[in-house]
Amino acid sequence: MKKFVMALLVGFLVVFSASSEGQKDSADKGITLNIQHNLPISNAWQGGFEYIKEQILKKHPNTKCTIYPNGQLAKGDWKIIFEQTQSNVVQMTCESQVTLATLVPELFALSTPFLFDDMNHLIRFMETEPEYVKKWFAKLEDNNLKVLVYWPRGPRQLLNSKRPIISPADIAGLKFRVPGMDLFITTFEAMGAKPVPLPSGEIYTAMQLGTVAGEDNSLQTIFTTKTFEQGKYFNVWNYMADGVLVVVNKTWYDNLPADFRADLDDIAKESTKVMLELINKGELKAREEMAARGIKFTDFTTAMKKPWIDRMGPVYASVAKTIGEETFKKLKAGAEATRQ
Template identity: 30%
Template sequence: MNFKTRAITGVLATSLAAALLSGCAGGTPAGQSAPVAKIQLSIPDPLTSSVGVTAQHFADQVKKTSNGSVQVTVVPNGTSFSGDQNAAVTRLQGGSLDGLILSTSVYASVVPEMNGISIPYLFSDTKEEAKFLAGEPGKVLKDKLAAKDTVALAFLTRTGREITNSVRPIEQPSDLKGLKIRVPGNTLWTDFFGKLGASPTTMAFSEVFTGLQTGTIDGQENPIEVPWTNKFSEVQKYVSMTNHINDAWVLALSSKKWDSLTEDQKKALTAASEETATFKTGYDEEQSKKQLDELAAKGMKANELSASGLAEFKATSQSLYPEFSKLIGKEFFDQAIAFTGKK
């Protein structure tokens, strides 16, 4: 081998070594794709619930939009956070949970503006709520969450909350007088139900069925799918279609998990989340009618509010606007009221 040949061989060897070192240092070697990003998405309810079906729909959409580069696994029943929803929010912020779908009423403990979604009788229906969440108010809430190391991919609507109990139908606020109604541990709920004349009682949701069964509480309030999923027809006689409060779900990732993703993966997740938000609004509208029929078939008596009864509920809410404004923050409260045209 002459000098010139040895020199060329040396250059090629050096170039090959540099390429190999580059690959070991974090680059993706030619011919190999980037590693699949794996996300565990925790939810508080069973896979058969509305949020369970929606979470799996999201996982399927992500597989399509990412061409398989992101894999979402749904972890149901609150098992990844031992059923403690407040702890789940903290763990998501800290990055020990990858992703989470949880109610906005729980996030209100760290972002008070979240309660703006739940001003009683703020929305006429879930379609109006969807516009609110997809509009400027929703953007403000996403920014507030981002400051808490939480990347809100999308807000998912829920149908209006209804009241179930075993004492009497609820047709006007006076029918609630003295009834122990389980509510979330959120001041907006306790203020509202206290003003209506009920005895608002906070209780972990895992204890609600037993509480209803033993008479520790008389009733509870939730979207219709909750008494359906949890078989409350076995321990409740009446379901009153009060539609008093809407809340929503936050579909979120921890900032830690989000920052570990490529730009293409982020775009895929965002696209999938937007499609999933549209899916859930339609799915819930269809399912809630079937679920109400099934509850009635199992012996629950359903009633709608009269026009005068509804007016009384709305008047009670409006009388609490000064308190709600302080709880939520005046700026966002005013924005919410202006957006929906409520006074």
């Protein structure tokens, strides 16, 4: 009798265990994770998303996960990519903090010119997790977008086809393509240049035709989009820090099974280290290849940046007005405290 009861109990446990696993599997089967980004597959963004996909499939093999680079579903238009993420056509995307600042203007403050020395300085600052930055991220949820993780990205540099640009006198009157956002327009006007707002897809042709003399962007982006082919001189001056926000459709995220959501959170955090490695390797390779093809690099020292910083008064006033004077003071203090 005891043997019979024991056998019955073991059988029950086996069935219960199988049933539990089945419930988890069935939850996974219904999960679709479409990821879209707006850069080529050679860019670090693709590598970061491939890592997320690979790790998710290891833990949840029934997930249907597809990555769409180059804004394939949105004709390369970041506004449409956001709309598609908000409406759950895709569930995940990423964009520069300055682009997402079109939805939450306070995010522009993280790209205040000459606030951070380099990418590692920005990372150290973000690791302190300022409360006001958390509040800015949370505001994206009003647009049905949730910040999953903050990725590092190479600082914005300057490419041009005309001449070496060392002092503000060198940039006077030159036309530069900038994103169509007040922060960039105000910054380049303060420098003494003539900003020309254009979509990213038009930069190459605009430089080729001489409509603009150059552009500002990260080193790797300038390389992977091949705009360097139309330039000659390159400032490595880290004038504007740039980070990338990986965002997901909030409704989709909130309705995920708890175990899947927890795994996604952990994997997203782990992907930051992967991104840092990809960016460092990518920028080193990009610089080597661009130099081999005739691009002349100028590396700015702190002293060389000083005349440019002195011109940023109108920009700093604009940022302070957007986020509030007290918060701007905290931002500057936080940047100074994490400077090495």
